[in-house]
Amino acid sequence: MMRTLRLLRLFWGTSIAAEMEYRSNFLMSALTSVGGLVGAVFGLHLFYRGGILLGGWQWEEALMVLGWFTVLTGVSRTLLTANLGRIVEHVQRGTLDFVLLKPVDAQFWLSTRRLSPWGIPDLVFGLGLVLWAGFGRGVSPVHVLVALLPLAGSIVILYSLWFILATTTIWYVKIYNVTEVLNSLLEAGRFPVSAFPAGLYRFVFTFIVPVAFLTTLPAEVLLGRGRLSAIAFGLGLALALFVASRAFFRFALRYYTSASS
């Protein structure tokens, strides 16, 4: 455990030092983040102008979903894009060899080696929106505590899906943009899943691309509306996907033949 923490400090310290070369980017990404959030809130408001409750959700409640979505975007930008986007490069150049030879879990190394500070504005503004909207709805501290599990679960689900898709590049080097597809499907997570038409849409966004568990469920639990069965299912899904991502990575490695050696 101590070793893991020490490694993380080393990894992230060097990453931040490297990224500080491009300090002016920070302003740009903060600007993009604020602009994106303002636009997203505006886009959400368009539905409420029509005098409906989006999927039965009050305005502040829907804002909590959007806020948590923004947090997850921040997680993607700080950790997932920075690390998992590189797996394809390692496969293409054969430098995955060096990773595999290191005396550290390869999946851990591949997933945490880099930290990109450019996603931090998203994390901050997203959390801010969740808290602000949550106070507006009178969310109790007890519910916040209970919600920590599904909130963490949603991050694990997001990570596992990303990692599984990124691992497929061991076979199909060229399809690095498969994560773009995931990203655009995840856009559905801006809205509570009940805002989608019953049937195919809701089925897909619950079981195939589980955005229901990524943003809707954590917000429900924060509001004290989470059903125990849904929470249990969400956590089970997180655990199952995480185990699957490890198993899949090991399986994929058997097909890794390195490059130019």
Add this chain to the structure above:
Amino acid sequence: MSPGAAFLRKLRAFSSTGVALFSEYRAELLLWSLAGVIPLIMMGVWREASATGAFPLDPTEFTRYFLAVFFVRQATIVWVIWDFETHVVSGTLSPLLLQPTNPAFRFVVWHLTERLARAPFALAVLGIWLLLFPDAAFLPRLGDVCLAALGIAASFATRFMIQYAFAMVGFWSERASSLEELWFLVYVFLSGVIAPLDVYPEGVRTVAAFTPFPYFVYFPVQLLLGREENVLRGFAVLAVWWVLGYALYRVLWRRGLRHYSAMGA
């Protein structure tokens, strides 16, 4: 060789390499098409919302609207800035500069051939959606189709010109594409990708009308659906922004070339 024949030869060379390139990366193109599903996600939410709420469009009209948005987006996607950025950063722009033709020509032709390679995927997605929502099927009038085709072409030309002008910033900065990211942010919210402008507050619509964004997506979609639209104004605004983009491109291109140090050479 006459200038016309030379032009045709270049066109043939670039388009055949383009076709070869993009058919090699079929799987990637399929994924890029799939990555364009955001209008279809928005369609779901708007369809559901309009079933009960008071909106200017009914569920069927929303469905048609977003199908048209999907189509227009697929036809007008521009990615030249990332290509150009890679060429500048890695120094591979140098061989392109040695060729007796402006590199812009190659990029335009590649974008056009990419459209051809992308078309089957986009049409398949459209077909699946029409099967799912048969109420949205309709036959646009021939006149509307022609007008919309012109609108799509104008939208693509202007988007390309402006993005290419931004790409010229790459001569000075390694991250020119962040300009495009910022631009794209406004594009998403004002072009009609997330919602038809009809549901926007009056004030926002008025402001948006002075920007090029609604004319990139909303305008050609309106033409395709045969809905009321100020046709002349749309084309005029696009033309003005094309000229602005072109002027910026010329200025930055001349200075940029002098500044260009051919990385890795």
